[in-house]
Amino acid sequence: MGTKRSWEGQPLELHPKDTIMAESEPSAPSIQSMFENFRDExxxxxxxxxxxxxxxxxxxxxxxxxxxxxxxxxxxxxxxxxxxxxxxxxxxxxxxxxxxxxxxxxxxxxxxxxxxxxxxxxxxxxxxxxxxxxxxxxxxxxxxxxxxxxxxxxxxSEEDYLMGLFDLTGEMMRFAVLSLSSGNAAATKSGNTEGESARPTLAPSQGGIVVDLRAIRAGFEAMTVPRRHSMLRDLGKKMEVMQNSVEKVERAAYGILVRGSERPSGWTPDLSGPVEVETH
Structure with a gap:
């Protein structure tokens, strides 16, 4: 047990706890080493x-x-x-x-x-x-x-999977528009009446893309996401882009089916204008 002197010069007894604390106090090099480890991490x-x-x-x-x-x-x-x-x-x-x-x-x-x-x-x-x-x-x-x-x-994650499918609809839209504007729409008779003009119709593969995109849109719009889910950060924009993509394909398909016989050869759907999307 060590001793130390008071301000009057009288010896004072050191408590064992004081000695232990003095010995356990970290030195400057050990603190520096600790922060170097933090830096390395x-x-x-x-x-x-x-x-x-x-x-x-x-x-x-x-x-x-x-x-x-x-x-x-x-x-x-x-x-x-x-x-x-x-x-x-x-x-x-x-x-x-x-x-x-x-x-x-x-x-x-x-x-x-x-x-x-x-x-x-x-x-x-x-x-x-x-x-x-x-x-x-x-x-x-x-x-x-x-x-x-x-x-x-x-x-x-399911979030990454769904976000990838949201982006897929944009590629399906580009593929469908190119297919619809390539002049591959078939022409069929609307009836058996003689002299009745033929009306255009979509090839099965073209019509299938339109149906598939509509089904994907319905599935996404029926999806519910918890309020605090991280997916909500990008969901609104992704949903809007997806809906516009489906609307563009629908507009191109309807243009061929409804007024296809009036279109000149080589006609391409005009998709430059904005599309109004209703969400139910």
Whole structure:
């Protein structure tokens, strides 16, 4: 037990607790070391975040190239042209390699911590994958089928799936308008009366796109989202764009069916004007 002197010079006894506290007080080098560890952890976090964002952007760029190639297709519910299928398969392979490279960055709790950084790439990939699936089968891809195309360690949330399908409607709209304006509408008799003029009608594949888009719109409009869900941040804009896309296709189809016989050869639907959308 140590001693110390008071201001009068008399010895004072040190309490054992004082000695323990004095010995346990951290020194300046240990505090500096602690903050250096914090710095290293933050640097590692920011570096990992930037690596994931970079890969997400690469996935987005490749997905857009897939979509651009698919817009050259002119038929649904049948195999893609060999050249386009081969080009896109190489891009799908490259996307899979990028997802595999992200896996080590998102192990454990990091899967949630950095989910927002990879979310944009996942949504764009789902848009490309669902468009490819629709052109091949004329059906809508499921959430489970999308998740099966991405490494299991990477979270494919329902939000990312739905946002990818919202964007799909825009690509379906472009595909449908090009198909409707290509002059492939068939002409049939409206009756058996002799001399009755033929009226235009849509080919089955063209009419199917219109029906499918209307069904997708009905499904989205029937969807309910909790008030505090993060999806609400972008839902309003996505819903508006989707509704406008469906309205444009409907307007183009109605223009062919109602007044198609009056259209000159090579006529293209005018979709430049705004579309009023009613939400029920």
């Amino acid at each position: 933050l640097d590692e976090h920011h570096d990992r975040r930037e690596r994931i964002i970079k890969k997400s952007r690469d996935i987005t760029a490749l997905s857009k190239k897939i979509i651009f190639a698919l817009q050259r297709v002119r038929a649904t519910n049948q195999p893609l042209p060999p050249k386009i299928a081969q080009e896109n398969q190489l891009r799908f392979n490259a996307i899979n390699e990028l997802f595999e490279a992200v896996v080590p960055e998102q192990l454990g709790i990091n899967g949630w911590r950095y989910q927002r950084q990879i979310s944009g790439g996942i949504q764009e990939f789902i848009e490309a994958l669902s468009f490819d699936h629709y052109l091949r089968t004329q059906t809508l891809i499921t959430h489970a089928e999308c998740a099966a195309r991405i490494p299991s360690q990477i979270l494919v």
